[in-house]
Amino acid sequence: MKSQSSTLLAEVRTFRQNHPDVRYVDLIALDIPGHFYGKRYPIEMLEKVAAGSPLKLPQNAVLLGTQGGLFKIGDYCFHDGDPDANRRLVPGTLKPVSWESQPLGQMLITSDGTDAPIEFEPREVLAKVLERLQHKGIHPVVAFELEFYLFDKKLDNGLPQFARDPLSEDADDQPNLHIDRLSRFSEVLDDMAQTAKDQGIDITVITAEIGPGQFEINFGHLDDGLRAADWAALFCRSTRGVALKHGHRASFMAKPYLQYPGSGMHVHVSLYDGAGNNLLAAHQQQPLRHAVAGCLELLPHCMPIFSPNHNAFRRLGGTVNAATRASWGFEDRDACVRIPESDPRNLRIEHRLASADANPYLVLAAILAGLEHGLEAKREPIAPLNEDRNSGTDFPLEMLDAVRAMQHQSVVRDKLGAEFVDVYCENKRQDHLAFQQEINAREYRWFL
Known part of the structure; x- marks a missing residue:
């Protein structure tokens, strides 16, 4: 874990050196319908995450429908208190976004490889098969x-x-x-x-x-x-x-x-x-x-x-x-x-x-x-x-x-x-x- 944190921290710092005008980074993951969800992080907060600070997003974000709404699925969504779940940064995916009007970065996040992966997260499903x-x-x-x-x-x-x-x-x-x-x-x-x-x-x-x-x-x-x-x-x-x-x-x-x-x-x-x-x-x-x-x-x-x-x-x-x-x-x-x-x-x-x-x-x-x-x-x-x-x-x-x-x-x-x-x-x-x-x-x- 320490080795991965140091690698991620070096990646973030190198990115900041190469792109000093980027102030925010979109942390993104794919939900079940294949749409990206996530959060926009200030670049200085991303350094803290890379160094080991927790990164949490609602577990049920993975369950969004095509139009973004939540459905009652078993005990999820409406009977579970909408809990957070840990995510981690995916090394090597911090890149500049060139199609937006303002300088921006993006980086993939996932629950696979965390202490409690989300069983129905698409990337985790593939990770288990592999x-x-x-x-x-x-x-x-x-x-x-x-x-x-x-x-x-x-x-x-x-x-x-x-x-x-x-x-x-x-x-x-x-x-x-x-x-x-x-x-x-x-x-x-x-x-x-x-x-x-x-x-x-x-x-x-x-x-x-x-x-x-x-x-x-x-x-x-x-x-x-x-x-x-x-x-x-x-x-x-x-x-x-x-x-x-x-x-x-x-x-x-x-x-x-x-x-x-x-x-x-x-x-x-x-x-x-x-x-x-x-x-x-x-x-x-x-x-x-x-x-x-x-x-x-x-x-x-x-x-x-x-x-x-x-x-x-x-x-x-x-x-x-x-x-x-x-x-x-x-x-x-x-x-x-x-x-x-x-x-x-x-x-x-x-x-x-x-x-x-x-x-x-x-x-x-x-x-x-x-x-x-x-x-x-x-x-x-x-x-x-x-x-x-x-x-x-x-x-x-x-x-x-x-x-x-x-x-x-x-x-x-x-x-x-x-x-x-x-x-x-x-x-x-x-x-x-x-x-x-x-x-x-x-x-x-x-x-x-």
Whole structure:
């Protein structure tokens, strides 16, 4: 603990030397729906926290709904006195915020690694999965890919408008994969990439996607799963901020347009032993097949994680590369679990089902739980799509069905934690019901 405090203190002091104009730092963590919450600390108080002073925030902040409200979940929220819970600073995450009008810093905080971690905190859920795998001699290497849309900064009666081409001032309303779009939006995209790098995120490939104003950005592979998920979470925050600075609105909403492709979170995962050998490639890739079978078995029971809201279910099916059944295949983007072509050293799975607005900590935890279960059960998977285009197993396509499928599945409860599963499912159920409590214009057109 003393060693960690000295490291954190040195990090804060170095930051103050390099950024003398920064007076405040946002201490942030991701809640269950994938939004950041936290507190804005004076920089001099941050030194005290780094030196060992307690850092406490309400435990129930993790349980916020999508709109920020609290739901009655068991004894939490309204029958527990709203207690504080300890958090700690995440080393290496203190970075400048360049998209605000005033100099500012930000730093991740978490309950994992404290004396009493919050069992349902997303980062803690992933930390426990990674710790269990490490004890088994399994070391994941992870890379995220995130798709997002650019819209005009101004909404039209609450509805998004196509992003304006900075060169022509026309709406970018044509679906295409043209690389020219990268050039036309280079100013904002370059700023997004540089800002991410300033946050310590390894940005690699930038792609113009099919939807109008849609892009994808890939991150480098990491042998630290927590850090990989940190990157995905922090990238979403900085990208939204940079877009607003340039007169755009960046959104990771899963399905902003019914007629165009949705935005996904693709996760590449390979597994290695302590000597650096790829576990999936051993024994003529038999462990790969087992891991795929485990992923597909748990996938229908993790749908509230992969599709965390009503809109995310709209993304599934009906457009390019979005599955409606649990499937797998070699070099097949219609599959939920794709096996990219690679040499044995880099053999991996690409999990393609999660929506871009899913919680990256929970998505990775669910994927790793599926891989772990498959390696333990050693079952053969169903036929790949390369052999049978109709291969696949059904999964829920509506939130309440998905919650029911998740809550009582014994393997999911064991791998992700029973307390987390109960809390998460009730949060999603309440959020979904709250979303339904509004009569929209279409209902009046149909039924008035």
